[in-house]
Amino acid sequence: MKVEIWSDLTCPWCGLGNHRLDKAVERFTHRGDIELIHRSFPLDPDLPSSPAVSTRQMLKQKYGMDDAQAEAATRRVEVLAEREGLRPYIVLDNKKANTQLAHEFLAHATAQGKHAEAWHLSFRAYFGEARSLFDVDALLELSDELGLDRDETRQALVERRFRQQVQDEARRANALGARGAPFLVIDGQYAISGAQDTDALLGVFQQVWDATHPQPVQIPAGDAEAVCGPDGCALPGDHAARG
Template identity: 90%
Template sequence: MKVEIWSDLTCPWCGLAGHRLDRAVERFAHGGDVELIHRSFPLDPDLPSSPAVPTRQALKQKYGMDDAQAEAATRRVEVLAEREGLRPYIVLDNKKAGTQLAHEFLAHATAQGKHAEAWRLTFRAYFGEAHSLFDVDALLELSDELGLDREETRQVLVERRFRQQVRDEARRAGTLGARGVPFLVIDGQYAVAGAQDTETFLDVFQQVWDATHPQLVQTPDGDADGVCGPDGCVLPGDHAARA
Protein backbone atom coordinates (compact mmCIF):
# COMPACT_ATOMS: atom_id res chain seq x y z
CA MET A 1 0.00 0.00 0.00
CA LYS A 2 1.54 3.29 -1.11
CA VAL A 3 0.92 6.25 1.19
CA GLU A 4 2.02 9.71 0.02
CA ILE A 5 1.84 12.78 2.23
CA TRP A 6 2.38 16.31 0.94
CA SER A 7 3.69 18.80 3.49
CA ASP A 8 5.38 22.15 3.96
CA LEU A 9 8.21 22.29 6.43
CA THR A 10 7.08 25.27 8.50
CA CYS A 11 3.47 24.07 8.65
CA PRO A 12 2.94 22.91 12.26
CA TRP A 13 0.01 20.68 11.32
CA CYS A 14 2.24 18.93 8.76
CA GLY A 15 4.85 18.11 11.39
CA LEU A 16 2.14 16.75 13.67
CA ALA A 17 0.53 14.78 10.82
CA GLY A 18 3.85 13.19 9.93
CA HIS A 19 4.29 12.07 13.53
CA ARG A 20 0.76 10.65 13.69
CA LEU A 21 1.23 8.90 10.38
CA ASP A 22 4.40 7.20 11.61
CA ARG A 23 2.50 5.98 14.68
CA ALA A 24 -0.35 4.72 12.50
CA VAL A 25 2.01 2.74 10.27
CA GLU A 26 3.67 1.22 13.36
CA ARG A 27 0.32 0.10 14.74
CA PHE A 28 -1.25 -1.05 11.47
CA ALA A 29 -1.50 -4.82 11.15
CA HIS A 30 -0.03 -4.63 7.65
CA GLY A 31 2.45 -1.85 8.40
CA GLY A 32 5.26 -3.84 6.84
CA ASP A 33 3.45 -3.57 3.51
CA VAL A 34 3.06 0.22 3.70
CA GLU A 35 5.39 2.37 1.61
CA LEU A 36 5.35 5.85 3.18
CA ILE A 37 6.54 8.65 0.90
CA HIS A 38 6.84 12.33 1.80
CA ARG A 39 6.16 14.87 -0.94
CA SER A 40 6.97 18.57 -1.11
CA PHE A 41 4.37 21.32 -1.16
CA PRO A 42 5.86 24.76 -0.36
CA LEU A 43 2.84 26.90 0.52
CA ASP A 44 4.60 30.12 -0.55
CA PRO A 45 7.01 29.01 -3.28
CA ASP A 46 7.88 32.58 -4.24
CA LEU A 47 8.55 33.73 -0.68
CA PRO A 48 12.24 34.60 -0.30
CA SER A 49 14.33 32.48 2.04
CA SER A 50 15.87 35.61 3.53
CA PRO A 51 15.28 37.37 5.77
CA ALA A 52 13.46 34.97 8.09
CA VAL A 53 10.86 36.83 10.15
CA PRO A 54 9.28 35.99 13.52
CA THR A 55 6.18 33.82 13.15
CA ARG A 56 4.11 36.48 14.93
CA GLN A 57 5.11 39.00 12.29
CA ALA A 58 4.51 36.52 9.45
CA LEU A 59 0.97 35.77 10.67
CA LYS A 60 0.23 39.48 10.94
CA GLN A 61 1.52 40.18 7.44
CA LYS A 62 -0.22 37.25 5.75
CA TYR A 63 -3.48 36.99 7.69
CA GLY A 64 -3.75 40.29 9.54
CA MET A 65 -3.66 38.54 12.95
CA ASP A 66 -3.03 40.48 16.11
CA ASP A 67 -1.04 38.97 18.98
CA ALA A 68 -4.07 37.38 20.61
CA GLN A 69 -5.19 35.77 17.38
CA ALA A 70 -1.67 34.50 16.69
CA GLU A 71 -1.56 32.95 20.15
CA ALA A 72 -4.90 31.22 19.63
CA ALA A 73 -3.93 29.96 16.18
CA THR A 74 -0.65 28.39 17.26
CA ARG A 75 -0.86 27.38 20.90
CA ARG A 76 -3.48 24.70 20.17
CA VAL A 77 -1.21 22.76 17.83
CA GLU A 78 1.72 23.21 20.22
CA VAL A 79 -0.31 21.67 23.05
CA LEU A 80 -1.55 18.79 20.89
CA ALA A 81 1.95 18.02 19.66
CA GLU A 82 3.44 18.05 23.13
CA ARG A 83 0.69 15.76 24.41
CA GLU A 84 1.70 13.29 21.71
CA GLY A 85 5.35 13.29 22.70
CA LEU A 86 6.77 16.09 20.56
CA ARG A 87 8.46 18.19 23.26
CA PRO A 88 9.14 20.98 22.76
CA TYR A 89 7.11 21.90 19.71
CA ILE A 90 7.98 25.50 18.85
CA VAL A 91 5.50 27.24 16.60
CA LEU A 92 4.74 30.80 17.70
CA ASP A 93 8.24 31.60 18.97
CA ASN A 94 9.84 30.43 15.72
CA LYS A 95 10.72 32.12 12.42
CA LYS A 96 9.36 31.79 8.91
CA ALA A 97 10.72 32.26 5.41
CA GLY A 98 10.52 30.55 2.04
CA THR A 99 11.00 26.78 2.23
CA GLN A 100 11.73 26.03 -1.43
CA LEU A 101 15.45 25.51 -0.83
CA ALA A 102 14.79 23.26 2.16
CA HIS A 103 12.53 21.09 0.03
CA GLU A 104 15.29 20.86 -2.56
CA PHE A 105 17.61 19.69 0.21
CA LEU A 106 15.11 16.96 1.07
CA ALA A 107 14.92 15.89 -2.58
CA HIS A 108 18.71 15.59 -2.61
CA ALA A 109 18.70 13.59 0.64
CA THR A 110 16.06 11.29 -0.86
CA ALA A 111 18.24 10.73 -3.92
CA GLN A 112 21.01 9.71 -1.50
CA GLY A 113 18.80 7.10 0.18
CA LYS A 114 17.93 9.22 3.24
CA HIS A 115 14.29 9.94 2.54
CA ALA A 116 12.48 9.17 5.80
CA GLU A 117 15.44 10.15 7.99
CA ALA A 118 15.76 13.54 6.28
CA TRP A 119 12.11 14.46 6.60
CA ARG A 120 11.98 13.46 10.27
CA LEU A 121 15.21 15.27 11.06
CA THR A 122 14.11 18.45 9.30
CA PHE A 123 10.76 18.63 11.09
CA ARG A 124 12.45 17.85 14.41
CA ALA A 125 15.14 20.48 13.87
CA TYR A 126 12.64 23.19 12.97
CA PHE A 127 9.87 22.57 15.50
CA GLY A 128 11.98 20.96 18.20
CA GLU A 129 14.97 23.32 18.11
CA ALA A 130 13.81 26.35 16.07
CA HIS A 131 16.69 25.49 13.73
CA SER A 132 16.76 27.60 10.57
CA LEU A 133 15.92 25.85 7.31
CA PHE A 134 16.30 28.89 5.12
CA ASP A 135 19.90 29.10 3.93
CA VAL A 136 22.61 26.84 2.61
CA ASP A 137 24.74 26.87 5.76
CA ALA A 138 21.80 25.88 7.99
CA LEU A 139 20.89 23.04 5.65
CA LEU A 140 24.48 21.86 5.54
CA GLU A 141 24.31 21.32 9.30
CA LEU A 142 21.41 18.93 8.70
CA SER A 143 23.37 17.34 5.86
CA ASP A 144 26.19 16.61 8.31
CA GLU A 145 23.76 14.96 10.73
CA LEU A 146 22.51 12.72 7.94
CA GLY A 147 26.03 11.76 6.93
CA LEU A 148 25.74 13.29 3.46
CA ASP A 149 28.74 14.64 1.61
CA ARG A 150 28.91 18.28 2.64
CA GLU A 151 30.47 19.71 -0.51
CA GLU A 152 28.21 17.74 -2.81
CA THR A 153 25.18 18.97 -0.87
CA ARG A 154 26.42 22.55 -1.08
CA GLN A 155 26.85 22.25 -4.84
CA VAL A 156 23.37 20.74 -5.26
CA LEU A 157 21.77 23.58 -3.31
CA VAL A 158 23.75 26.36 -4.99
CA GLU A 159 22.95 24.99 -8.45
CA ARG A 160 19.28 24.42 -7.50
CA ARG A 161 19.35 20.97 -9.09
CA PHE A 162 16.08 19.83 -7.54
CA ARG A 163 14.06 23.00 -7.98
CA GLN A 164 11.92 21.60 -10.79
CA GLN A 165 11.30 18.32 -8.99
CA VAL A 166 9.93 20.17 -5.98
CA ARG A 167 7.68 22.26 -8.20
CA ASP A 168 6.44 19.15 -10.00
CA GLU A 169 5.55 17.44 -6.71
CA ALA A 170 3.51 20.44 -5.58
CA ARG A 171 1.80 20.66 -8.97
CA ARG A 172 0.83 16.98 -8.81
CA ALA A 173 -0.80 17.52 -5.43
CA GLY A 174 -2.92 20.23 -7.00
CA THR A 175 -4.08 17.91 -9.77
CA LEU A 176 -5.09 15.38 -7.10
CA GLY A 177 -7.27 17.96 -5.37
CA ALA A 178 -5.01 19.42 -2.68
CA ARG A 179 -5.93 22.91 -1.56
CA GLY A 180 -3.54 22.92 1.36
CA VAL A 181 -1.38 20.67 3.49
CA PRO A 182 -1.05 18.15 4.99
CA PHE A 183 -2.61 16.14 2.16
CA LEU A 184 -2.54 12.36 2.01
CA VAL A 185 -3.10 10.06 -0.97
CA ILE A 186 -3.24 6.26 -0.68
CA ASP A 187 -2.59 4.08 -3.72
CA GLY A 188 -3.11 7.11 -5.95
CA GLN A 189 -6.88 6.97 -5.40
CA TYR A 190 -7.91 7.73 -1.82
CA ALA A 191 -7.32 11.25 -0.49
CA VAL A 192 -7.31 12.45 3.11
CA ALA A 193 -6.94 16.14 3.95
CA GLY A 194 -5.71 17.61 7.21
CA ALA A 195 -3.79 16.42 10.27
CA GLN A 196 -6.12 13.59 11.20
CA ASP A 197 -5.47 11.80 14.47
CA THR A 198 -3.68 8.46 14.55
CA GLU A 199 -6.88 6.46 15.00
CA THR A 200 -8.42 8.07 11.92
CA PHE A 201 -5.33 7.26 9.85
CA LEU A 202 -5.55 3.67 11.08
CA ASP A 203 -9.22 3.44 10.13
CA VAL A 204 -8.49 4.79 6.65
CA PHE A 205 -5.62 2.35 6.20
CA GLN A 206 -7.90 -0.55 7.10
CA GLN A 207 -10.69 0.63 4.80
CA VAL A 208 -8.31 0.96 1.86
CA TRP A 209 -6.65 -2.36 2.64
CA ASP A 210 -9.99 -4.15 2.76
CA ALA A 211 -11.08 -2.53 -0.51
CA THR A 212 -7.89 -3.46 -2.34
CA HIS A 213 -7.22 -6.86 -0.76
CA PRO A 214 -10.41 -8.97 -1.04
CA GLN A 215 -10.66 -11.59 1.66
CA LEU A 216 -10.50 -15.22 0.55
CA VAL A 217 -13.31 -17.41 1.86
CA GLN A 218 -12.55 -21.11 2.19
CA THR A 219 -15.40 -23.43 1.13
CA PRO A 220 -15.79 -27.24 1.08
CA ASP A 221 -14.10 -29.15 -1.75
CA GLY A 222 -15.75 -29.04 -5.16
CA ASP A 223 -16.99 -32.00 -7.23
CA ALA A 224 -15.58 -35.49 -6.84
CA ASP A 225 -13.37 -35.18 -9.92
CA GLY A 226 -11.48 -32.36 -8.27
CA VAL A 227 -12.21 -29.90 -11.09
CA CYS A 228 -12.80 -27.09 -8.59
CA GLY A 229 -11.55 -27.01 -5.04
CA PRO A 230 -10.45 -24.60 -2.36
CA ASP A 231 -7.33 -23.68 -4.37
CA GLY A 232 -9.19 -22.94 -7.62
CA CYS A 233 -10.09 -24.84 -10.79
CA VAL A 234 -7.97 -27.22 -12.83
CA LEU A 235 -8.53 -29.37 -15.88
CA PRO A 236 -9.50 -33.04 -15.18
CA GLY A 237 -6.79 -35.54 -16.04
CA ASP A 238 -8.60 -37.02 -19.05
CA HIS A 239 -9.41 -33.54 -20.41
CA ALA A 240 -5.77 -32.54 -20.10
CA ALA A 241 -4.71 -35.73 -21.89
CA ARG A 242 -7.07 -35.03 -24.82
CA ALA A 243 -5.76 -31.46 -25.07
Protein backbone atom coordinates in the same frame (compact mmCIF):
# COMPACT_ATOMS: atom_id res chain seq x y z
CA MET B 1 -0.14 -0.03 -0.35
CA LYS B 2 1.43 3.24 -1.47
CA VAL B 3 0.95 6.19 0.88
CA GLU B 4 2.10 9.65 -0.25
CA ILE B 5 2.02 12.68 2.03
CA TRP B 6 2.57 16.24 0.82
CA SER B 7 3.91 18.65 3.45
CA ASP B 8 5.64 21.95 4.00
CA LEU B 9 8.44 21.97 6.56
CA THR B 10 7.29 25.05 8.50
CA CYS B 11 3.60 24.08 8.55
CA PRO B 12 2.83 23.06 12.16
CA TRP B 13 -0.05 20.81 11.16
CA CYS B 14 2.29 19.06 8.71
CA GLY B 15 4.78 18.26 11.44
CA LEU B 16 2.00 16.88 13.63
CA GLY B 17 0.37 15.11 10.68
CA ASN B 18 3.60 13.34 9.77
CA HIS B 19 4.02 12.22 13.38
CA ARG B 20 0.48 10.82 13.44
CA LEU B 21 1.02 9.08 10.12
CA ASP B 22 4.18 7.39 11.41
CA LYS B 23 2.24 6.14 14.44
CA ALA B 24 -0.57 4.83 12.25
CA VAL B 25 1.88 2.94 10.05
CA GLU B 26 3.57 1.44 13.14
CA ARG B 27 0.22 0.19 14.43
CA PHE B 28 -1.15 -1.10 11.13
CA THR B 29 -1.31 -4.89 10.87
CA HIS B 30 0.09 -4.84 7.33
CA ARG B 31 2.71 -2.14 7.96
CA GLY B 32 5.33 -4.16 6.10
CA ASP B 33 3.27 -3.71 2.93
CA ILE B 34 3.10 0.09 3.16
CA GLU B 35 5.38 2.21 1.01
CA LEU B 36 5.46 5.66 2.64
CA ILE B 37 6.65 8.54 0.45
CA HIS B 38 7.05 12.17 1.51
CA ARG B 39 6.34 14.83 -1.11
CA SER B 40 7.14 18.54 -1.15
CA PHE B 41 4.41 21.17 -1.04
CA PRO B 42 5.84 24.64 -0.22
CA LEU B 43 2.87 26.71 0.92
CA ASP B 44 4.40 30.19 0.67
CA PRO B 45 6.50 30.23 -2.51
CA ASP B 46 6.43 34.04 -2.61
CA LEU B 47 7.84 34.41 0.89
CA PRO B 48 11.42 35.75 0.81
CA SER B 49 14.19 33.39 1.83
CA SER B 50 15.74 36.09 3.99
CA PRO B 51 15.46 37.64 6.38
CA ALA B 52 13.38 35.11 8.29
CA VAL B 53 10.50 36.73 10.16
CA SER B 54 8.83 35.62 13.38
CA THR B 55 5.72 33.49 13.04
CA ARG B 56 3.89 36.11 15.09
CA GLN B 57 4.88 38.83 12.61
CA MET B 58 3.97 36.67 9.61
CA LEU B 59 0.49 35.96 11.01
CA LYS B 60 -0.04 39.68 11.54
CA GLN B 61 1.12 40.61 8.05
CA LYS B 62 -0.51 37.80 6.09
CA TYR B 63 -3.74 37.30 8.01
CA GLY B 64 -4.13 40.55 9.95
CA MET B 65 -4.13 38.77 13.31
CA ASP B 66 -3.50 40.57 16.55
CA ASP B 67 -1.38 39.05 19.34
CA ALA B 68 -4.30 37.25 20.96
CA GLN B 69 -5.42 35.71 17.67
CA ALA B 70 -1.88 34.62 16.83
CA GLU B 71 -1.59 32.97 20.25
CA ALA B 72 -4.88 31.12 19.78
CA ALA B 73 -3.99 30.00 16.25
CA THR B 74 -0.68 28.45 17.28
CA ARG B 75 -0.98 27.33 20.88
CA ARG B 76 -3.64 24.77 20.01
CA VAL B 77 -1.36 22.81 17.68
CA GLU B 78 1.55 23.19 20.11
CA VAL B 79 -0.53 21.65 22.90
CA LEU B 80 -1.81 18.83 20.70
CA ALA B 81 1.70 18.00 19.48
CA GLU B 82 3.16 17.98 22.97
CA ARG B 83 0.35 15.74 24.21
CA GLU B 84 1.30 13.26 21.48
CA GLY B 85 4.97 13.16 22.45
CA LEU B 86 6.50 16.00 20.43
CA ARG B 87 8.21 18.00 23.18
CA PRO B 88 8.93 20.81 22.72
CA TYR B 89 6.91 21.80 19.68
CA ILE B 90 7.79 25.40 18.86
CA VAL B 91 5.39 27.28 16.59
CA LEU B 92 4.60 30.83 17.72
CA ASP B 93 8.17 31.56 18.85
CA ASN B 94 9.70 30.20 15.64
CA LYS B 95 10.68 31.95 12.42
CA LYS B 96 9.36 31.74 8.88
CA ALA B 97 10.96 32.11 5.45
CA ASN B 98 10.80 30.53 2.01
CA THR B 99 11.19 26.73 2.23
CA GLN B 100 11.93 26.03 -1.45
CA LEU B 101 15.65 25.41 -0.86
CA ALA B 102 14.92 23.19 2.12
CA HIS B 103 12.68 21.03 -0.05
CA GLU B 104 15.44 20.84 -2.66
CA PHE B 105 17.73 19.62 0.10
CA LEU B 106 15.18 16.90 0.94
CA ALA B 107 15.10 15.83 -2.70
CA HIS B 108 18.89 15.64 -2.73
CA ALA B 109 18.90 13.61 0.49
CA THR B 110 16.32 11.27 -1.03
CA ALA B 111 18.54 10.76 -4.06
CA GLN B 112 21.30 9.79 -1.62
CA GLY B 113 19.12 7.17 0.09
CA LYS B 114 18.14 9.29 3.11
CA HIS B 115 14.48 9.96 2.33
CA ALA B 116 12.61 9.35 5.60
CA GLU B 117 15.62 10.27 7.74
CA ALA B 118 15.91 13.70 6.10
CA TRP B 119 12.23 14.53 6.53
CA HIS B 120 12.20 13.44 10.17
CA LEU B 121 15.38 15.34 10.96
CA SER B 122 14.12 18.52 9.29
CA PHE B 123 10.82 18.54 11.18
CA ARG B 124 12.63 17.83 14.45
CA ALA B 125 15.22 20.55 13.84
CA TYR B 126 12.59 23.16 13.02
CA PHE B 127 9.79 22.45 15.49
CA GLY B 128 11.86 20.79 18.21
CA GLU B 129 14.85 23.13 18.21
CA ALA B 130 13.68 26.24 16.27
CA ARG B 131 16.62 25.86 13.88
CA SER B 132 16.75 27.62 10.53
CA LEU B 133 16.10 25.64 7.35
CA PHE B 134 16.34 28.60 5.02
CA ASP B 135 19.91 28.91 3.76
CA VAL B 136 22.72 26.75 2.46
CA ASP B 137 24.78 26.85 5.67
CA ALA B 138 21.83 25.71 7.81
CA LEU B 139 21.05 22.89 5.38
CA LEU B 140 24.67 21.78 5.31
CA GLU B 141 24.44 21.23 9.07
CA LEU B 142 21.56 18.84 8.44
CA SER B 143 23.58 17.22 5.68
CA ASP B 144 26.41 16.56 8.13
CA GLU B 145 23.98 15.01 10.62
CA LEU B 146 22.68 12.69 7.92
CA GLY B 147 26.20 11.66 6.93
CA LEU B 148 25.92 13.12 3.44
CA ASP B 149 28.89 14.44 1.50
CA ARG B 150 29.06 18.13 2.39
CA ASP B 151 30.61 19.35 -0.87
CA GLU B 152 28.17 17.37 -2.99
CA THR B 153 25.24 18.71 -0.99
CA ARG B 154 26.47 22.28 -1.34
CA GLN B 155 26.84 21.85 -5.10
CA ALA B 156 23.32 20.42 -5.45
CA LEU B 157 21.88 23.36 -3.51
CA VAL B 158 23.89 26.07 -5.25
CA GLU B 159 23.08 24.64 -8.69
CA ARG B 160 19.40 24.32 -7.69
CA ARG B 161 19.58 20.81 -9.07
CA PHE B 162 16.23 19.71 -7.61
CA ARG B 163 14.20 22.88 -8.05
CA GLN B 164 12.12 21.44 -10.89
CA GLN B 165 11.38 18.24 -8.97
CA VAL B 166 10.05 20.19 -6.00
CA GLN B 167 7.87 22.33 -8.26
CA ASP B 168 6.57 19.24 -10.04
CA GLU B 169 5.59 17.61 -6.75
CA ALA B 170 3.66 20.72 -5.70
CA ARG B 171 1.89 20.86 -9.07
CA ARG B 172 0.89 17.23 -8.76
CA ALA B 173 -0.64 17.88 -5.34
CA ASN B 174 -2.68 20.72 -6.83
CA ALA B 175 -3.78 18.48 -9.70
CA LEU B 176 -4.95 15.86 -7.18
CA GLY B 177 -7.10 18.44 -5.43
CA ALA B 178 -4.87 19.64 -2.58
CA ARG B 179 -5.81 23.06 -1.24
CA GLY B 180 -3.48 22.92 1.72
CA ALA B 181 -1.17 20.64 3.65
CA PRO B 182 -0.76 18.04 4.90
CA PHE B 183 -2.37 16.16 2.02
CA LEU B 184 -2.40 12.37 1.89
CA VAL B 185 -3.06 10.09 -1.08
CA ILE B 186 -3.31 6.30 -0.85
CA ASP B 187 -2.71 4.17 -3.94
CA GLY B 188 -3.09 7.23 -6.13
CA GLN B 189 -6.85 7.49 -5.63
CA TYR B 190 -7.89 7.91 -2.00
CA ALA B 191 -7.22 11.47 -0.75
CA ILE B 192 -7.21 12.74 2.83
CA SER B 193 -6.79 16.39 3.78
CA GLY B 194 -5.48 17.70 7.07
CA ALA B 195 -3.66 16.27 10.07
CA GLN B 196 -6.09 13.45 10.83
CA ASP B 197 -5.57 11.65 14.12
CA THR B 198 -3.88 8.27 14.27
CA ASP B 199 -7.04 6.22 14.83
CA ALA B 200 -8.76 7.85 11.86
CA LEU B 201 -5.77 7.08 9.63
CA LEU B 202 -5.74 3.47 10.81
CA GLY B 203 -9.41 3.18 9.90
CA VAL B 204 -8.75 4.50 6.40
CA PHE B 205 -5.78 2.16 5.96
CA GLN B 206 -7.99 -0.80 6.85
CA GLN B 207 -10.79 0.31 4.52
CA VAL B 208 -8.41 0.69 1.59
CA TRP B 209 -6.68 -2.59 2.39
CA ASP B 210 -10.00 -4.48 2.55
CA ALA B 211 -11.13 -2.90 -0.72
CA THR B 212 -7.95 -3.85 -2.55
CA HIS B 213 -7.21 -7.22 -0.87
CA PRO B 214 -10.39 -9.35 -0.90
CA GLN B 215 -10.37 -11.97 1.84
CA PRO B 216 -11.05 -15.64 0.92
CA VAL B 217 -14.26 -17.09 2.32
CA GLN B 218 -13.75 -20.19 4.47
CA ILE B 219 -16.04 -23.03 3.32
CA PRO B 220 -16.40 -26.29 5.29
CA ALA B 221 -14.49 -29.11 3.61
CA GLY B 222 -17.60 -31.16 3.00
CA ASP B 223 -19.19 -28.36 1.00
CA ALA B 224 -16.19 -27.61 -1.17
CA GLU B 225 -16.14 -28.12 -4.91
CA ALA B 226 -13.20 -29.09 -7.06
CA VAL B 227 -10.86 -26.17 -7.78
CA CYS B 228 -9.65 -25.92 -11.36
CA GLY B 229 -6.51 -24.16 -12.49
CA PRO B 230 -4.46 -23.95 -15.68
CA ASP B 231 -2.91 -27.38 -15.06
CA GLY B 232 -6.05 -29.29 -14.14
CA CYS B 233 -8.39 -29.69 -11.19
CA ALA B 234 -7.53 -30.31 -7.55
CA LEU B 235 -10.16 -32.32 -5.69
CA PRO B 236 -11.03 -31.63 -2.05
CA GLY B 237 -8.95 -33.73 0.34
CA ASP B 238 -11.84 -35.96 1.46
CA HIS B 239 -12.40 -37.34 -2.07
CA ALA B 240 -10.59 -40.61 -2.67
CA ALA B 241 -8.58 -40.86 -5.86
CA ARG B 242 -10.08 -43.18 -8.40
CA GLY B 243 -8.03 -45.36 -10.66
